[in-house]
Amino acid sequence: MKLDAAYYLNDDVIWLAKDLIGKVLxxxxxxxxxxxxxxxxxxxxxxxxxxxxxxxxxxTNRTETMYNLGxxxxxxxxxxxxxLFNVVSSASGEPHAIxxxxxxxxxxLEIIEERRKMxxxxxxxxxxxxxxxxxxxxxxxxxAKSLTGNEIWIEDHNIKYPEEQIAVTPRVGIAxxxxxxxxxxxxxxxxxxxxxxxxKI
DNA sequence: ATGATGATAATCT
DNA sequence: GATTATCATCATA
Numbered sequence: 001m002k003l004d005a006a007y008y009l010n011d012d013v014i015w016l017a018k019d020l021i022g023k024v025l026x027x028x029x030x031x032x033x034x035x036x037x038x039x040x041x042x043x044x045x046x047x048x049x050x051x052x053x054x055x056x057x058x059x060t061n062r063t064e065t066m067y068n069l070g071x072x073x074x075x076x077x078x079x080x081x082x083x084l085f086n087v088v089s090s091a092s093g094e095p096h097a098i099x100x101x102x103x104x105x106x107x108x109l110e111i112i113e114e115r116r117k118m119x120x121x122x123x124x125x126x127x128x129x130x131x132x133x134x135x136x137x138x139x140x141x142x143x144a145k146s147l148t149g150n151e152i153w154i155e156d157h158n159i160k161y162p163e164e165q166i167a168v169t170p171r172v173g174i175a176x177x178x179x180x181x182x183x184x185x186x187x188x189x190x191x192x193x194x195x196x197x198x199x200k201i
Numbered sequence: 202a203t204g205a206t207g208a209t210a211a212t213c214t
Numbered sequence: 215g216a217t218t219a220t221c222a223t224c225a226t227a
Contacts, residue, residue, distance in 0.1 A: 042219070051219065053212095062212060079220050080209035086219085099219060130220050140211095173219050196220095205225080214216080 003154045008071035008147065011090035017043035017098045018187050020087065021166060022159040025103060027136040027152050034111050034136050036103030036126055037159060040188035040195045042171045044086070046096045051177035054095035065144045066095035073152055075133070075143040082130030083139045087147065087154070101172070101186070103132045104194045112136070128196035165190050167201050 003023070010016050018041075026035040044052040046066075053076075054063045065074045070089035074097050078084050090096040105112050105120045112135045116125045126135040133139070138152070147153055168184045175181050188195040 044219075053219080058213095060213070076219090077211055079218055080211070082220050084219060101219090124222085128220065171219070176218090202227080203225105204227105206223085208221090208223105210218100212217085 001155045001157075002148070003156060005071050005148050008069075008087070008089050009091065010070070011094060011096060013043040013045050013089060013096045013098055014185065016087075016089055017041040017185065018166065020098060020100070020154070021187055021189060022157075022161055024106060024155045024157050024159075025100060025136065025152075026107070026155060027138060027142075028150060029137045032108065032111050032137070034105075034108030035155075036105050036107075036112075036132070036136065037157075038100055038102075038154075039104050039192045040100075040102035041186070042099040042101055043185040043187075044097045044099065045185075046090070046094055049177075050180040051171060051174040052095065052097070057095075063095065066097050067093055068144065070096070071147050073138075073142050073145050073147060075138060075140050077140060078130065083133045084129045085133045085136075085138045085142070099129055100132060101129045102127050102188070102192075102194050102196050103135065104192060105135065123193040125194075127194050131196075161189055167199075169198070169201060172196070172198070 069092040074086040086097040
């Protein structure tokens with residue numbers, strides 16, 4: 001059920017970003033367990049990716065997390081108010097990561113509703129990376145935490161989407177990345193209401 | 202429905 | 215001091 005450490009050693013972030021669609025992301029905060037089905041991801045392919053914080057091998061306090069051995073969380077603050085959650089993959093020294101952009105609420109709905117102050121029937125409750133992280137209570141205190149521990153982890157519930165139901169589009173919000181801005185590295189479940197905009201092909 | 206805009210702070214230069 | 219892997223709100227249609 002729970003994905004083991006070996007899963008995260010994969011260095012094919014595109015395959016991983018796609019494979020993570022349909023997996024279930026859990027958080028356990030002081031015994032409050034919440035979880036959601038991952039329905040939208042983006043791949044960031046390390047030092048060669050102009051959209052990555054680790055482009056050209058940049059190592060700073062913030063990006064250091066991504067250089068860890070795969071299987072830890074990379075959480076950082078964006079636009080001064082949003083915590084964005086990423087899965088770090090690959091070998092130590094390879095700063096590959098997958099951004100989780102949206103989840104479909106599955107477990108602990110009351111807690112998620114309280115965190116987001118809206119009913120789970122509203123798609124905005126976990127649509128977009130900032131909202132999805134907030135729905136699960138993920139903030140920067142989760143940065144560099146192991147994904148195989150008991151605070152945050154990912155399970156395989158054998159949820160399968162047929163190939164034709166997975167959309168592939170350019171990534172969102174990275175216009176500065178020049179020729180890498182248009183690469184098809186964003187994956188989402190077609191028609192799922194929790195997918196952030198743009199959600200058409 | 203679609204598009205513009207302000208909020209707000211860590212991070213890096 | 216500029217930038218930012220965004221969101222909610224408000225306007226217009």
